[in-house]
Amino acid sequence: MALLTPVQRLHLMNGLMMVQQQHAANTLTVVHLLHVRRQACQQQRRRYWVREWLIRRPLYGMYEKLMGELEREDVAGFRNFIRMEPAQFYELLQTIGDRITKQNIWFRKPLEPGLKLSIAFRYYAEGDSYHSLMYSFRVAHNTISKIVLEVSSAIVAELAVERNGSFSTPWAPLVANTCTSDVRPRGDHCTTITRAFMAHVDAEYKFMWIDIGTAGSHSDAQVFNHSELKDAIDNGVIGFPNAAPLPGDDKNVPFFMLGDDAFALRTWMMKPYSTQNLEHDDRIFNYRLSRARRIVENAFGILASRFRCLVPTMHQTPVTVVQIVEACVCLHNLMHMWTQVRYPSMPTMRTRTTKWFLVLGGMVGRSTM
Structure with missing residues (x-):
């Protein structure tokens, strides 16, 4: 038998080492499986069927x-x-x-x-x-x-009832807000997941549409731009109320949504003027917009006050949290319908300056619950 050259001997040694390493890995796998099986067999049986x-x-x-x-x-x-x-x-x-x-x-x-x-x-x-x-x-x-x-x-x-088509009354406008709630899923490690909660609230503090699940790190504008509500408005699936005259006037004025500085100005959305170098009329406009914002803030406050489980960090899985929030919203609307409680509604906030009344159609903002 011919002697091996140094290069051949090196290749042979490397092959033997690889075989030994693979054998050791297989041995460790078998030992681990046996250990797991032994633990399963030795696991203590339930002492009680029920306590x-x-x-x-x-x-x-x-x-x-x-x-x-x-x-x-x-x-x-x-x-x-x-x-x-x-x-x-x-x-x-x-x-x-x-x-x-x-x-x-x-x-x-x-x-x-x-x-x-x-x-x-x-x-x-x-x-x-x-x-x-x-x-x-x-x-x-x-x-x-x-x-x-x-x-x-x-x-x-x-x-839960989906709301399709146009708004039924002039005083059922879009009043939307985003709210963040911390969710801590169960697991071996503690992970806090923040989810945004956006809602469509009518003038009587009833939730008409909600969207839960968007990452809480997204801005208000991102949450709204990726929502089904915006797509429905852009596609004309959900129509605004027909233009109607303001109190004491006979000229028809369209309805609008209201947003803060984070939102883009659109034909159907109004936003406040910049806080720098404001004129008197601009300040009045920003003040009226802020008063309209109070509607949705109060709606979220009523919901959180009635169902305190929404206030602290929720320790369920994200899927369970979504179901809990949706159930609380449904119960909020149901109890509102049962008791016929009328919170201060938007018509009570009519302004003395009629040209600003058109912006009280709704708003989009952020609130932390």
């Missing part, structure tokens, strides 16, 4: 005891507890009950729809942690996390 104190829910649970007492003795307390009257609660329960009812099986009785709705409403009202709700309602915290998403999805599916 004993949770089984005593019918005797001491908040839904079975406290809410019954509030309904009989203190209706105002019931309203403060879940943000609506008993009659409204049961009407909504009848509306979405079929969507949140589970099939009754022989080895486990499902939770009542009323209990699920109460847990979700209590979370909307105060934003309590799931563990805190667990000790109050005697339902496991992991079950509560599923209940909140299930009820929120049912509310949105049953109550």
Whole structure:
């Protein structure tokens, strides 16, 4: 056998080293898989199918005891507890009950729809942690996390109504705003994701259209420019009200949207004058625009005050947060319709200078909730 040259011996040694490295890697992979399998086999079995104190829910649970007492003795307390009257609660329960009812099986009785709705409403009202709700309602915290998403999805599916076509009345203009809410998804590492919340609010503080999910780092103009609302306006799908005369005048004046300095001036959008070298009429215009801005600011304030879960950082996944926000908006509109509460509306802000009245059609801005 001929002797190998130095170059051939070097290639042979490199090949042997590669084979040994691959063998070592395969060995480590097999050892890791065996370790994982051994851990799975040694994993401790569940000590309880359900904890004993949770089984005593019918005797001491908040839904079975406290809410019954509030309904009989203190209706105002019931309203403060879940943000609506008993009659409204049961009407909504009848509306979405079929969507949140589970099939009754022989080895486990499902939770009542009323209990699920109460847990979700209590979370909307105060934003309590799931563990805190667990000790109050005697339902496991992991079950509560599923209940909140299930009820929120049912509310949105049953109550959300798309608004198509033109505005129905002159005093249902576009009043839009963006609001940022911190979302911290569950996971091994803490990551805060900020999402923008843009809404179309009418003059009576009811939300007519919302858009959630745009990155919070985007500016107001970016959020609006990438929204379906702007595309619908540009394409003529959503039309503005027909031009109408101002009070005390017979000339028709068109309606406009209002925006701040971040937005581009368009034929259907007004923005304030620059703050430098303002004349008297320009200052009046900026003042009227600021008063119109108050409508949407108040709408977001009412929503956050009624549903406190929207105020702090929300620790659910982004998908769950979107469903929760949409459900709160639907409930806000529903309760507004039930109670017929009329907050100070836009017609009460008519100005003495009629030439500025046309800009009270709406606005787009930012608010941090």
